[in-house]
Amino acid sequence: MKPIAVIRHSPTEGPGHFATFLERRSLPWTLIRIDQGEAVPxxxxxxxxxxxxxxxxxxxxxxxxxxxxxxxxxxxxxADKPVIGHCLGGQLMSRALGGTVIANPVKEIGWGTVRVIDSPLARAWLGDTRQFESFHWHGETFSIPDGATRILESAACANQAFVLGKHLGMQCHVEMTRAMIEAWCESGADEIRDASPADSVQSPTAMQIDIEGRLSALSRHAELLYSRWIEGLSTI
Structure with missing residues (x-):
């Protein structure tokens, strides 16, 4: 199988648990570091x-x-090869498909519940899950592209994920690891301060409460999404 191309736009926003998921299944992948000046294929x-x-x-x-x-x-x-996007990645997918990206009504930073839309398509990707706690860090939001279907929402952001055939675009961050959260809390300290107080913005301390338990639960839900996504991989 040819490798999965993983596009990184920022040094602290790598593939995280997505890479762990692929490696446990012996699926090859290659990292393209846009943040280091590597060219887009x-x-x-x-x-x-x-x-x-x-x-x-x-x-x-x-x-x-x-x-x-x-x-x-x-x-x-x-080429009928699957695309998956996390946060900025989901916004890029929406834009590529003719959608728009605008400011969200509020910033969403930290842990927050996402609800699964009650639809056959959402259940195909997430089984019997009705809601789960995901991680968030965004100030903008994408529109759902023509032909795509919304499968996740949150109180602070209506469009948390969409599906179009074998393609999945997400606003939320399901790929998180402890190291990523700690790094973002450090690099984003000013943004957190400037956005507070707000119900949708957590302090670094709040984000790290029961972090291992929260990450374990998040990874289980991420793997439901990732497992469905890899079904569409090209084996040629």
Missing amino acids: RSADGFSGLCLMGGPMSVNDDLAWIPPLLDLIRQTMA
């Missing part, structure tokens, strides 16, 4: 699927790598 031919991670930038920013990455997303989908 021109073609999806060398990959079995495409994974997009998060980042502090906006899809609306004038960054040289965004247009070719949007092209790669569309090309990968046209």
